[in-house]
Amino acid sequence: MTATRLAGLLALLVIVLAPVVVVLAPSPASAQTATATAATPADIPAVLVSRQAAAALDLSVGSVVQVAPPDGSRARDFRVAGIYEPTPDPSRLGNAIHAVRLHLPDVLALTNPPDAVRGAESVDAINIRLTPGADAAAFARDVNARLPGVAARPATDAGAAAGPFRVLERFHLAIAIVTIIASTVFLVALTVMLVDERRETVGVLRLIGLPTSRVLVQVLLEGLLVAATGSAFGLVLALASEGVINRFFQWRYDTALLFVQVTPSVAATCVMIAIPLGVSATVVASWLLLRRNALRLARR
Amino acid sequence: MIALRFSWRSLVRQPARATLGILGVAAVGALLFDMLMLSDGLIVSMRDLLDRTGFDVRITASGDLRRDGDRIREASSVVASISRVPGVDTVIGLRFVDAEADLPGGAAAAPEGTGGPDAAGPRRDTIDVVFQGVLGQTAPWTLVEGRDPGPAGEVVVSRSFADAMHVGVGARIAVRARCVSRDDVLPPARLRVSGIAEFPFELVGDNTVSGPMQVVDAACGGARADEADLILAKGTGETDLTATAIRDGHRALSVATNEQVLGRLQRNGFTYFRQISVVLSTVTLAFALLLITVLLTVSVNQRLGEIAALRALGFSRGRVVADVLCESMLIVGLGGLLSLPLGALLAQGLDGILKSMPGIPSQMSFFVLAPATVVIHAALLTATAVAASLYPMQIVARLPIAATLRNEVLS
Numbered sequence: 001m002t003a004t005r006l007a008g009l010l011a012l013l014v015i016v017l018a019p020v021v022v023v024l025a026p027s028p029a030s031a032q033t034a035t036a037t038a039a040t041p042a043d044i045p046a047v048l049v050s051r052q053a054a055a056a057l058d059l060s061v062g063s064v065v066q067v068a069p070p071d072g073s074r075a076r077d078f079r080v081a082g083i084y085e086p087t088p089d090p091s092r093l094g095n096a097i098h099a100v101r102l103h104l105p106d107v108l109a110l111t112n113p114p115d116a117v118r119g120a121e122s123v124d125a126i127n128i129r130l131t132p133g134a135d136a137a138a139f140a141r142d143v144n145a146r147l148p149g150v151a152a153r154p155a156t157d158a159g160a161a162a163g164p165f166r167v168l169e170r171f172h173l174a175i176a177i178v179t180i181i182a183s184t185v186f187l188v189a190l191t192v193m194l195v196d197e198r199r200e201t202v203g204v205l206r207l208i209g210l211p212t213s214r215v216l217v218q219v220l221l222e223g224l225l226v227a228a229t230g231s232a233f234g235l236v237l238a239l240a241s242e243g244v245i246n247r248f249f250q251w252r253y254d255t256a257l258l259f260v261q262v263t264p265s266v267a268a269t270c271v272m273i274a275i276p277l278g279v280s281a282t283v284v285a286s287w288l289l290l291r292r293n294a295l296r297l298a299r300r
Numbered sequence: 301m302i303a304l305r306f307s308w309r310s311l312v313r314q315p316a317r318a319t320l321g322i323l324g325v326a327a328v329g330a331l332l333f334d335m336l337m338l339s340d341g342l343i344v345s346m347r348d349l350l351d352r353t354g355f356d357v358r359i360t361a362s363g364d365l366r367r368d369g370d371r372i373r374e375a376s377s378v379v380a381s382i383s384r385v386p387g388v389d390t391v392i393g394l395r396f397v398d399a400e401a402d403l404p405g406g407a408a409a410a411p412e413g414t415g416g417p418d419a420a421g422p423r424r425d426t427i428d429v430v431f432q433g434v435l436g437q438t439a440p441w442t443l444v445e446g447r448d449p450g451p452a453g454e455v456v457v458s459r460s461f462a463d464a465m466h467v468g469v470g471a472r473i474a475v476r477a478r479c480v481s482r483d484d485v486l487p488p489a490r491l492r493v494s495g496i497a498e499f500p501f502e503l504v505g506d507n508t509v510s511g512p513m514q515v516v517d518a519a520c521g522g523a524r525a526d527e528a529d530l531i532l533a534k535g536t537g538e539t540d541l542t543a544t545a546i547r548d549g550h551r552a553l554s555v556a557t558n559e560q561v562l563g564r565l566q567r568n569g570f571t572y573f574r575q576i577s578v579v580l581s582t583v584t585l586a587f588a589l590l591l592i593t594v595l596l597t598v599s600v601n602q603r604l605g606e607i608a609a610l611r612a613l614g615f616s617r618g619r620v621v622a623d624v625l626c627e628s629m630l631i632v633g634l635g636g637l638l639s640l641p642l643g644a645l646l647a648q649g650l651d652g653i654l655k656s657m658p659g660i661p662s663q664m665s666f667f668v669l670a671p672a673t674v675v676i677h678a679a680l681l682t683a684t685a686v687a688a689s690l691y692p693m694q695i696v697a698r699l700p701i702a703a704t705l706r707n708e709v710l711s
Binding site for chain 1: 316317320321323324327328330331362370571575580587591594595598599601602646649650653654656657658659
């Protein structure tokens with residue numbers, strides 16, 4: 001990427017993002033305190049208040065809040081311009097997000113020491129949206145090379161760096177594997193019993209001349225039908241319970257996070273595991289039975 | 301007893317079916333056992349860690365349990381003031397500073413991926429370190445080797461640090477502290493390792509170096525001196541009274557007893573694992589109930605003629621019902637017994653996965669075996685066995701003897 005292109009992109013992004021960047025919330029570490037006050041002049045600066053904070057402080061659009069740094073000094077009045085739903089954050093699950101979003105100059109005015117040198121203000125992070133089709137990784141590399149002291153990385157990498165969730169993913173996978181093993185054992189036990197129940201029928205079929213392979217094909221098709229029906233029922237059950245589970249946990253944790261999501265790939269994976277497993281269990285159990293003598297099967 | 305022996309013979313007569321049933325219950329029981337261990341494991345483990353530190357009260361600036369919360373200023377005078385509170389026995393202040401230590405052999409000696417998640421890729425000639433300063437006379441660590449550090453230029457290090465740096469007691473290390481921001485470039489502090497210690501709250505992937513506060517202050521070149529992230533106090537009497545007395549004298553600080561910290565974690569931090577444990581335990585039990593019911597029902601249906609014959613021979617209704625119940629209890633009991641060692645093995649594997657989660661003390665366990673866990677496990681499996689046998693018991697109890705025998709003869 002050339003310097004001109006980089007500068008052009010940056011300029012474009014600053015323009016695109018200006019409305020977003022200027023309402024950056026202070027970092028949680030600054031932990032500003034907000035209290036409601038009675039006056040409602042229209043010319044005081046505006047803030048956005050999170051839904052949880054608005055509920056806790058009994059605020060509505062137009063209310064005036066007093067925002068101050070942790071030490072309580074330099075408190076200023078702000079008008080609530082809106083109430084927003086915080087972006088769901090799994091790492092803050094269980095914590096009510098009491099947050100206030102201020103314009104960046106207002107944050108700096110509240111948090112910068114009075115004797116701070118003008119122009120020495122700092123922000124924790126800058127979010128950049130690239131033009132469609134731009135290579136985020138190449139852009140991040142370019143920024144890192146040109147701006148020493150700045151660490152740029154694509155948003156996709158930042159998501160992947162969420163270590164706890166990768167660990168939880170592995171944990172859920174391990175639980176799923178154990179569940180599949182337990183299900184398989186039960187499935188084989190059930191098919192052995194079901195096949196055993198039909199030993200006389202199978203014996204008679206063999207005695208009237210049907211070859212083993214023909215009986216096995218019939219069992220295979222039957223297993224396929226049962227497994228497909230079971231998988232479809234399982235998917236319907238998962239889809240039906242998805243909403244219930246999400247609503248329960250969203251209520252429990254007061255968040256907009258989605259806890260369960262039956263995506264096409266998840267559904268496909270389940271079907272790809274369930275159907276071969278069901279068919280295999282049926283065929284293996286049947287094969288063990290079909291190896292026996294036809295007369296013994298028919299108990300003659 | 302006779303019913304139990306009879307049921308045992310019924311099971312042994314069909315070994316494949318019985319084995320599969322028992323193995324299935326064992327697998328489900330193992331998962332249930334693990335979920336029961338998980339539901340309270342973190343709390344039990346955290347309580348153990350808190351107790352092991354030997355301090356009853358934790359004091360922070362903002363109540364934030366993370367190390368990057370607000371700091372307590374003028375820490376030495378706060379520590380001195382708290383130590384004068386009636387009922388307080390020992391007080392120490394702790395300050396955590398990000399730092400890096402030079403590997404003795406440079407990049408060539410660096411183990412793969414040293415320095416935490418940021419270190420993926422090329423090998424580095426430094427490792428990331430948590431530099432901990434202690435204000436007070438009591439050490440918040442358990443010495444494993446060597447001795448406690450002296451006042452000047454000496455530190456103790458964690459085993460993970462010693463292993464990563466290939467150093468032992470008496471070695472000299474160079475640590476560069478980043479006291480104000482991650483971009484700090486300070487000259488390295490030359491330190492001598494006086495001992496290797498165990499730090500109860502060392503996080504997964506952390507390498508800890510700890511010494512007296514003046515050692516950290518010197519490494520920071522005096523930046524942000526006399527600050528503490530955390531103050532720990534030990535009382536001589538009732539912990540709650542001690543905490544209240546400290547709180548009364550220091551209104552600006554957040555004071556919490558170990559029980560309050562645990563309560564907070566129970567409400568917020570660890571709820572996910574409790575919830576998933578409840579959900580998976582319920583699903584597991586429902587799964588086991590359904591499948592054992594099906595196993596027993598199919599088994600009973602296949603033996604209807606045999607059961608009718610026994611009734612005709614004089615077996616009472618209660619007796620044949622007891623046979624079914626005993627068969628269920630045997631399958632679930634044997635499977636349940638087998639599930640305990642299986643569950644313990646599975647818990648080790650799952651614990652290994654979860655302990656790789658960043659921000660978790662490395663000595664903490666997600667799966668902790670408490671006596672109550674085994675009792676609850678046994679009670680739940682017993683209830684499942686009884687519930688699963690209800691329907692087949694009903695079939696057996698209502699079996700028409702003459703009609704069943706006639707059908708059996710005709711078929």
